[in-house]
Amino acid sequence: MSTVIDLERGVREVLEKRAKRNFTQSVELMINLKDVDVSKPEKRFSEMIELPHGLGSAAKRIAVVATGELALRASRSQHVDRVFERHEIEGLVGNKKAAKRVVREFDHFLIEPQLVPLAARALGAALGGVGKTPIPIPANVDIDEFAARYKRTIVARVRKVPQVMCIVGTEEMSADQILDNARAVVERVVSRLENGWANVKSIVLKLSMSPPVKIKPEKKR
Known part of the structure; x- marks a missing residue:
């Protein structure tokens, strides 16, 4: 016996029910779980998932923490929203309010390896508080392509x-x-x-300002 879920119907209904708004609505996905005890740390998880078609105008905001040539190349990338150099991150050490403000502004932080310890001191607590993880930039990577990948990457997490x-x-x-x-x-x-x-209770799809469409898994032989 296998489990099927009619996501195609859900997407179709969501788009058919949409009301015209003066802004572009996001498509939201909720996966409701059952028999998962989130009080146990081993039952919680966080997964970075690169979406095959990205997020359109809802693309993630990318910050790069780097110096020298890497910072220069990152500043030229259309996929990087902000480059922080060493002195800017040093200025955030001990300034919790400013660190939280920076962390709220961006979805992913791509960090030059040599600056990871500094970024951890400056931003670690703020990032951890909202479930964000700093991402080291691999050596010799094309920073434009690397940032583009994270522009279309979402985080699916089970926490509280x-x-x-x-x-x-x-x-x-x-x-x-x-x-x-x-x-x-x-x-x-x-x-x-x-x-x-067996741990999935239902899946809900909706637009930002539209009624939800609930889909339940079905067992089929």
């Missing part, structure tokens, strides 16, 4: 409640693109659950 919530696209994207993105997230999350689909 048995639920995963994330964005899988925007209404300006095609139904097929949204569907592919949603499948990528669902498949990865299910692979992390101890009992797979």
Whole structure:
């Protein structure tokens, strides 16, 4: 007996029910879990998932912490929203309020390896408080391509409640693109659950300002 979930129907209904707004709405995915005791640390997890079609206008904001040539190349990348050099990060050490403000502004922090210890002192507590993880930049990497990858990477996490919530696209994207993105997230999350689909209660899709569409897994022979 296998488990199936009609994500295609969910995406179609969400787009059909949308009301016109004066902004581009995000497509939100919620995976409600069951029989997962999140009070146990081993039941909680955080997964970075690169979406096959990215996030459209909801692309993640990328900060790079680097010096010298790497900082220069990062500043030229259309996928990098801000470059922080050493002296700027040093200025955040001990300034919790400023560190929190910086961490809230960006989704992913890509950090030159030699600056990881400094970034940990300056931003570590603020990043940990919101479940964000600093990402070391590999040696000799093309920083433009590396940043582009994280522009389309979301974080699916289970923390205090048995639920995963994330964005899988925007209404300006095609139904097929949204569907592919949603499948990528669902498949990865299910692979992390101890009992797979048996731990999934339901899946909900919705736009920012639209009614939710709930889908329940079904057993089929």
